Amino acid sequence: MAGTKSSKTPRKNANLLRSVVTIDEKGQMVISKEVRDLVNIKPGDKIAQFASGTTKGIKKVTLVKVTDLVSQNIIGQILR
Numbered sequence: 001m002a003g004t005k006s007s008k009t010p011r012k013n014a015n016l017l018r019s020v021v022t023i024d025e026k027g028q029m030v031i032s033k034e035v036r037d038l039v040n041i042k043p044g045d046k047i048a049q050f051a052s053g054t055t056k057g058i059k060k061v062t063l064v065k066v067t068d069l070v071s072q073n074i075i076g077q078i079l080r
Helices: 033-038 066-071 074-079
Strands: 047-052 060-065
Touching (some): 047 066
Antiparallel strands (some): 047 060
């Protein structure tokens, strides 16, 4: 379709690599200040962890603030 523009425009902060972390001997990682500031994570915030992927494929861990899960009623949808 010559002369047509794609209706898809990239979202400003969509899925950009922000940092690489190292897991320490206790299994802990540090979320970089850039990411904490970007998503407004403060000391004491509770974070829910979601994991997906296969043993041979790409792994994905998603971190979501628990207050966001509650305020957007996402936790109820997950528990169904």
